[in-house]
């Protein structure tokens with residue numbers, strides 16, 4: 001049993017959804033961190049009351065990070081977004097070579113040099129071989145106008161290698177040497193991988209065995225089955241002291257068919273906890289994720305100040321969800337037809353008797369429709385081989401029945417063709 005901060009006890013969610021131990025430690029961490037002040041905060045925030053976001057340990061790195069991480073995957077011109085996120089207490093920021101936001105960081109650091117040391121900066125690039133990490137990191141540092149980042153990720157790990165090569169890479173002597181070299185040079189405090197690969201459970205298991213990576217950013221869902229390979233891999237990484245950052249967790253939820261406003265009202269009716277805690281469905285999703293204490297921080301791409309305010313407020317008000325509340329939130333989410341492939345081994349395609357990459361196709365549609373990443377969505381779609389795009393003849397009802405997220409392929413795949421083909 002785990003202690004619930006409301007005063008009651010709740011059944012450990014190990015028995016219900018997933019194997020991560022939860023709650024008590026997370027609540028303690030949140031409570032402790034919520035009162036922490038940031039050095040130099042007054043200077044950067046003027047006379048406004050300083051806000052803070054609870055922090056959690058990033059694995060066994062010895063570094064605590066804010067539970068909410070501002071993703072910047074929306075291109076250049078995000079000065080206002082960065083500064084507003086900072087004013088809300090967010091101290092973890094995520095960019096990459098691909099996002100075009102590095103220039104905004106550079107400008108911010110030039111105008112407010114004190115900020116650099118107060119935030120945890122994550123960037124990423126695509127080194128095909130470990131030997132490319134140092135020169136690519138040098139380019140990232142120059143683009144951001146800083147001489148170090150806190151965490152460097154090999155981006156989209158697994159997408160640019162066959163799976164066996166990716167697994168060998170993450171455990172290789174060459175990767176260890178490259179990671180040690182950038183840390184020794186003071187250019188990155190930590191090194192890791194980010195992945196949304198369909199076989200990311202195997203990649204995470206290999207990373208846990210390899211003992212090289214400090215942190216992993218991973219596409220995550222709070223509705224993982226206890227026995228899902230990804231759930232077990234997260235356990236292995238957590239046990240190995242790897243810091244875990246979740247990503248791609250809000251887009252594609254509560255946005256199925258129909259008007260979103262009506263849908264959100266319906267969700268509120270179905271999940272009484274939302275009114276009891278005065279949470280929006282999206283805030284509750286974040287609470288569901290943070291109830292998994294293996295997740296140190298959630299990277300959320302926020303494109304306007306309302307999203308930043310609501311998500312920051314959710315972090316400040318976080319208390320772990322009870323198993324019954326997790327279940328009703330999950331049921332409401334699945335009932336409204338999520339669009340994003342959440343996890344797994346591609347059992348949908350197997351059940352449907354097709355070579356089409358059904359999970360990837362729905363993921364790219366989510367990029368297009370919910371992340372606003374239209375060019376990226378089309379590029380990803382174009383990069384798939386023809387047979388991976390051709391879902392005709394597939395048994396889409398069987399695919400839906402097999403999918404843990406119950407994606408409505410019969411509705412989504414024609415949309416994929418319409419928007420991306």
Ligand code: SF4
Nearest residue numbers: 341343344348359403
């Ligand atoms: S079954 Fe669902 S979660 Fe698994 S790969 Fe297919 S779409 Fe993704």
